[in-house]
Amino acid sequence: MLSTVTTSIVERYPAYLVALYEAVRDGMLEGRSLTELQNSIRLDTFRDLKNYEEWLPLNIADVYHTLTDHSYMLK
Numbered sequence: 704m705l706s707t708v709t710t711s712i713v714e715r716y717p718a719y720l721v722a723l724y725e726a727v728r729d730g731m732l733e734g735r736s737l738t739e740l741q742n743s744i745r746l747d748t749f750r751d752l753k754n755y756e757e758w759l760p761l762n763i764a765d766v767y768h769t770l771t772d773h774s775y776m777l778k
Contacts, residue, residue, distance in 0.1 A: 712752065719749045727766040737767045 723746060730740045741760045749755060 715749065715752070719746065719752060722746050722749070723762055724766055724770075727763055728770060731767070731770060737764060740767060 723744075726744045726746065727740055730744065735743070741763050744759070744763055746755075746759065
């Protein structure tokens with residue numbers, strides 16, 4: 704059986720991904736570069752997730768490249 708902590712993380716992680724995609728998309732629509740997004744996006748509600756600080760810039764880059772490489776966003 705999953706612990707309460709693990710269950711909480713499993714329930715919150717999809718919300719983190721939605722917030723991350725929305726923040727990157729909104730920034731791209733405003734014309735911001737990847738570097739600007741990495742320097743400005745903060746999802747402090749999810750700060751308690753393991754490796755949040757270390758992985759946030761990488762996650763932002765992954766979402767940015769997903770949105771541009773797969774033609775989800777105009778280049």
